[in-house]
Amino acid sequence: MCRHTLVFESTSNDSESVVGEECHIVSGAKSGPRSDSSFPRDKIDDVSNLILLCRVHHKQIDDQVETYTPDLLRIIKSNHEKWVEDKLKDAPKIPKVRVVRDKAQIPEKLNVIHTGKEMFGILTGCLASYMDYSDNLSDEELDLVGSFLQNAKDWSELAQDMEPIQKINASRDLDAELSALREMDLFAFAAVEIQKMVGGISGDSEFPVLHLTVSKANDPNVVSGES
Known part of the structure; x- marks a missing residue:
């Protein structure tokens, strides 16, 4: 949503730092954000039901569930994936090593x-x-x-x-x-x-x-x- 860096590279002393948070579009908990009893249980942790967000936007979407519905989050995710795909197409081709x-x-x-x-x-x-x-x-x-x-x-x-x-x-x-x-x-x-x-x-x-x-x-x- 903010397009901030969610994974920082490792240093000579430490491994990489993952600051992004894995968020469920439909919660697996009964009282969780956007919970849906009809949603297949085996799809809760599927990649199609996950979205990677910074901590601020993770908190926001879980607080404002009436605004950030499952359908809206899927649209946000889809739009971002398309944006990344377009950016990669514009990147110069890296010669084979x-x-x-x-x-x-x-x-x-x-x-x-x-x-x-x-x-x-x-x-x-x-x-x-x-x-x-x-x-x-x-x-x-x-x-x-x-x-x-x-x-x-x-x-x-x-x-x-x-x-x-x-x-x-x-x-x-x-x-x-x-x-x-x-x-x-x-x-x-x-x-x-x-x-x-x-x-x-x-x-x-x-x-x-x-x-x-x-x-x-x-x-x-x-x-x-x-x-």
Whole structure:
């Protein structure tokens, strides 16, 4: 009725605030506003019998039931729904959100990672990842590789919010895992690709993506001398 905002957006500290009130056009209570004994009981809480109002107008329609009859409230609701529909038609079409990759940004090769500190620096800030590993690994090798890749993914999600001592400890853990991989003749290779998110209401934005693979030294995909 007043077209005031009835739901306020959440903040960084609190959830959204719903200031609108759900009102019954025909009350389900015997002595309630606009009560009607012939009205189907199973329709009392149906959306067709509900209208969302601010607190002031909720109080007004329930006090002035002779003026705000069920028929009038249905007309008010219908007119408002039509008004919203017309407003949405006038709104500019929001482009579909999609990810765009630039061929120039896709790494042609991945560089070998020598230390945990180097690994942690590369994965910090990455918002997605592509991970791979050599074929024909033993069960023991797969367990080690799987643990390393999972930990790298976990650290990438947490890195930006970590304290300096936590970053040092994470780098130390990654260093130990890299050493364990080298003992099995396995090496980690990594690089970062910048991808772009386009469309939506916030416009285009870039985000880094981690490429990480663990390979045997004799894997055909490993180019000799590149490390």
